[in-house]
Amino acid sequence: MSKVPVLVTGGAGYIGSHAVLALKDAGWPVTVIDNLVTGFRFAIPDGVAFYQGDIADQDLLARIIAEQNIGAIMHFAGSIIVPESVSDPLKYYHNNTAKTRSLIEAAVTGGVKHFIFSSTAATYGVPEVSPVTEDSAKQPINPYGMSKLMSEIMLADTARAHPLNFCVLRYFNVAGADPQARTGQSTAGATHLIKVAVEAALGKRESVGVFGTDFATPDGTGVRDYIHVSDLANAHVLALDALIADPARSLTMNCGYGRGFSVLEVLDAVDRVTNRKINRVLQGRRAGDPDSLISDNSRIKATLPWVPRYADLDTIIAHAIAWERKLTEIRGENSAG
Ligand SMILES: NC(=O)c1ccc[n+]([C@@H]2O[C@H](COP(=O)([O-])OP(=O)(O)OC[C@H]3O[C@@H](n4cnc5c(N)ncnc54)[C@H](O)[C@@H]3O)[C@@H](O)[C@H]2O)c1
Secondary structure (H helix, E strand, O other): OOOOOOOEEEOOOOOHHHHHHHHHHHOEEEEEEOOOOOOOOOOOOOOOEEEEEEOOOOOHHHHHHHHOOOEEEOOOOOOHHHHHHHHHHHHHHHHHHHHHHHHHHHHHHHOOOOEEEEEEEHHHHHOOOOEEOOOOOOOOOOOOHHHHHHHOOOOHHHHHHHHOEEEEEEEOOOOEEOOOOOOOOOOOOOOHHHHHHHHHOOOOOOOEEEEOOOOOOOOOEEOOEEEEEEHHHHHHHHHHHHHHHHHOOEEEEEOOOOOOEEEHHHHHHHHHHOOOOEEEEEEEEOOOOOOEOOOOOOOHHOOOOOOOOOEEEEEEEHHHHHHHHHHHHOOOOOOOO
């Protein structure tokens, strides 16, 4: 398979930095653009060209594409906090939608042939059936999901008009960290359950809020499909292989394991792996949280030679803990862990 130089936007962030490692480990030349608004310079490994800047800077993009001979873009850069998208929707339509439009334009102008886009299960809103297939209704219930759906539509329209094919990957709940602890989720004040639970287990938080105990699930707490970030990163590399192998084909695929765990099951697993007891604070539901959100992953399994390696929940948690400890060392934080 021919390997083209890849530009990773948001490569200093949580998922992007894992994609950088997956690409590098598989021998692809990698370049990162990131404005470091929520990303970290330390997350970018040696041997990767790094440009600090904004994805909407057309002059910078033109220069990067020319200097690095970029043949494909993996686009992770964006704003990701759902409640913030409700209180400040224009930030999301600017950073996620308008700037993605600008990036796609830079790709077309620069002759980039392949584009992989980080989308989300939030494009489905509150699905009527679970597991959710790619053909389920797209009815986002917040500006974050809508900002991503609009980007998907722009990408599809552009690919019909220009020599560019694309892969939209709709992630379910991303968790865990690089098995070698080379990178991980580093955002302060993150809201992802496993990250929050691991911080609590290591004494960085007092407790973990459980939002809703009366859902239509076996234990009453919300059920989600947690996917290990390194399996997700690997799916991106395989998707790029597929785009290069057939430039006439574009793809849209769910990324999840097709099974779910409840909030209480996750917290029990963190207790088990750390041999501690997290303080749980039972609270009311948050607006718009579905009972259960599980992917139907049959399309990605039929399309790519994707074989998840880290689907075991305790493994996901163990890797998240190893990274959290490393992060404590990097930052010199005080922690009981
Ligand atoms: N984390 C999840 O569970 C999840 C689920 C579904 C989809 N996604 C999508 O995956 C992508 C990556 O998410 P993440 O969790 O790694 O978030 P993150 O905040 O860790 O990473 C985003 C990165 O993009 C950079 N960035 C943001 N705006 C930029 C801009 N205008 N120009 C240049 N760089 C910019 C940030 O500095 C950061 O490094 C996002 O597009 C997000 O919507 C994430």
